[in-house]
Amino acid sequence: DALGAPCKYVPTAAPRCTDSRGTAGPCCTYSVPPCKYVYIAGCDLATNLVGQPLVRQQVMKGVKEFLQNPSPAKPLVMSFHGSTGTGKTYVSSMLVRHLFQGGLRSPYVHHFSPIVHFPHAEHIEQYKENLKRWIQGNLTSCGRSAFLFDEMDKMHPGLIDVIMPFLGPLWVVYGTNYRKAIFIFISNAGGEQINEMTLDLWRAHRDREEISLQDAESAISKAVFENPQSGFWKSGIINEHLIDFVVPFLPLKHHHVKQCVVNELVQQGLEVRQGVVQEVADSIPYFPEEEKIFSSTGCKTVASRISFFF
Ligand SMILES: Nc1ncnc2c1ncn2[C@@H]1O[C@H](COP(=O)(O)OP(=O)(O)OP(=O)(O)O)[C@@H](O)[C@H]1O
Numbered sequence: 001d002a003l004g005a006p007c008k009y010v011p012t013a014a015p016r017c018t019d020s021r022g023t024a025g026p027c028c029t030y031s032v033p034p035c036k037y038v039y040i041a042g043c044d045l046a047t048n049l050v051g052q053p054l055v056r057q058q059v060m061k062g063v064k065e066f067l068q069n070p071s072p073a074k075p076l077v078m079s080f081h082g083s084t085g086t087g088k089t090y091v092s093s094m095l096v097r098h099l100f101q102g103g104l105r106s107p108y109v110h111h112f113s114p115i116v117h118f119p120h121a122e123h124i125e126q127y128k129e130n131l132k133r134w135i136q137g138n139l140t141s142c143g144r145s146a147f148l149f150d151e152m153d154k155m156h157p158g159l160i161d162v163i164m165p166f167l168g169p170l171w172v173v174y175g176t177n178y179r180k181a182i183f184i185f186i187s188n189a190g191g192e193q194i195n196e197m198t199l200d201l202w203r204a205h206r207d208r209e210e211i212s213l214q215d216a217e218s219a220i221s222k223a224v225f226e227n228p229q230s231g232f233w234k235s236g237i238i239n240e241h242l243i244d245f246v247v248p249f250l251p252l253k254h255h256h257v258k259q260c261v262v263n264e265l266v267q268q269g270l271e272v273r274q275g276v277v278q279e280v281a282d283s284i285p286y287f288p289e290e291e292k293i294f295s296s297t298g299c300k301t302v303a304s305r306i307s308f309f310f
Helices: 034-048 053-067 088-099 121-141 160-167 191-203 213-225 254-267 274-282 302-309
Strands: 017-019 028-030 076-082 109-112 146-149 182-187 245-249
Touching: 034 053, 034 088, 053 076, 053 088, 053 213, 053 245, 076 088, 076 191, 076 213, 088 146, 088 182, 109 121, 121 160, 160 182, 191 213, 191 245, 213 245, 254 274, 254 302, 274 302
Parallel strands: 076 182, 076 245, 109 146, 146 182
Antiparallel strands: 017 028
């Protein structure tokens, strides 16, 4: 299709980032041409990601341009925004699964969660130092590393700016190695604004996919930059426009949730019974209160509800 991802390949045949030396080295290379990876990732997104055409479009654009360029001018920096259960973690793990052997468990994939890694506000200076050293060290051993920052809205403001030197095109940190890295920020910040915009469109009898990226991007930037609780509060990362792709995850409707139920049943090897699909989808809360159009928890609780209905 337009994104170059007709589904011929099965996702398991994905290319992987391997190291020719078997251990960490300066150049982690792709074992098959990146174009094939782009193709397969696009296929996986097209097949399994429900109700997020904007996400698929943006992520594929970013990944395609970045991976096909043997000498990118800057790292790929994407920021995923949306309310709970809309697929932010799902998409990021899908990407690293295709790109890195072992996916999230790969030594080249680094996952940070503020609650786990940066829990105490009083240690922020130490965290800054550690984070900078960790990124520098890992980019030196493998230029094609990925860094995922989860729950950015719970990150202490000011901490994340320590990684600014690794995100832009102008700074030189250990030569040019850092330009092949991928950074993904994940957060609920801006989710409320995205939901409101989607609801407004629905009230105007327009398609939820009609949300323009520009509108979503400016609403999200405002929400994260101006919120003192946000990890991006007054952040240079936003100010200096270091994020290449701000990716809005839209709230999911009832029929999307049904599709999530079907996917989950298939994945668990269970029989797809229409009655169960309907019951699971119906059991999820929807907003607004009266019309009940969009799922309040996306597809997040689908898997656990299925076990209950079986
Ligand atoms: N758009 C989607 N398409 C298909 N499955 C989805 C989608 N969104 C969520 N899911 C399913 O729901 C599960 C939970 O979603 P995910 O963890 O990606 O949510 P999230 O947006 O990261 O939420 P949170 O902000 O709470 O972390 C996924 O593992 C996946 O099975």
